[in-house]
Amino acid sequence: MTAAPSPSYDRIVELTAAELRERLPEALRIYVDAMGYPPSTAQQRGPMWAAHMLRPGWRCIGAFNDADELAGVGYGYLGAPGQWWHEQVRRGLLSTGGDPDSWLADYFELTELHVRPDCQGAGLGEEILRRLLDGAQGARVLLSTPEGPTRAWNLYRRVGFGDVLRNYRFTGDPRPFAVLGRPLPL
């Protein structure tokens, strides 16, 4: 049996908000390609990603190949009352008898994690996730992802994420989502 080749990326680094802003069109292209969304989604998401950069605890990791192209990106920030996602998850926990006060106190929201489709399947997503959470603030990390099975599911389960909510419908999206979480550090 031959070992799978290890991915080789020139740089997997923390990006400042200014650095991500400079790379935003490239990062959003990865996002729409990886998620299979129509390209117009990038225009809607740009201002949202820019607003997220201003939130406390924001942290971003980018991976670059040897041609200095972005191959993957992940970011998140400290969740807080009043944020759309926080309130949606709170509503879900209340309606299912969960305990919002314990889950939603002091957490890092893993907001986006995407790897360019031609670079997927070689461990890069896990490396970005580990680097991102390595320096993240918060007692736990929470995220939402469309119900699986997907490569994202494999990754989150592999690193120990458990169920917070299952088959949850966020306002405005007909797809069922899972909200997953685990304590920090990883």
Ligand SMILES: CC(C)(COP(=O)(O)OP(=O)(O)OC[C@H]1O[C@@H](n2cnc3c(N)ncnc32)[C@H](O)[C@@H]1OP(=O)(O)O)[C@@H](O)C(=O)NCCC(=O)NCCS
């Ligand atoms: C989810 C996502 C970020 C994961 O990134 P990835 O680089 O593809 O995935 P991983 O880091 O988990 O690695 C993928 C596979 O490579 C394997 N692998 C790990 N290290 C490896 C190595 N050194 N060499 C070869 N393969 C390796 C893993 O076992 C894994 O196998 P599996 O997917 O069959 O379980 C990426 O697939 C993606 O962008 N998907 C679409 C967008 C999305 O769903 N984002 C998450 C939204 S919440």
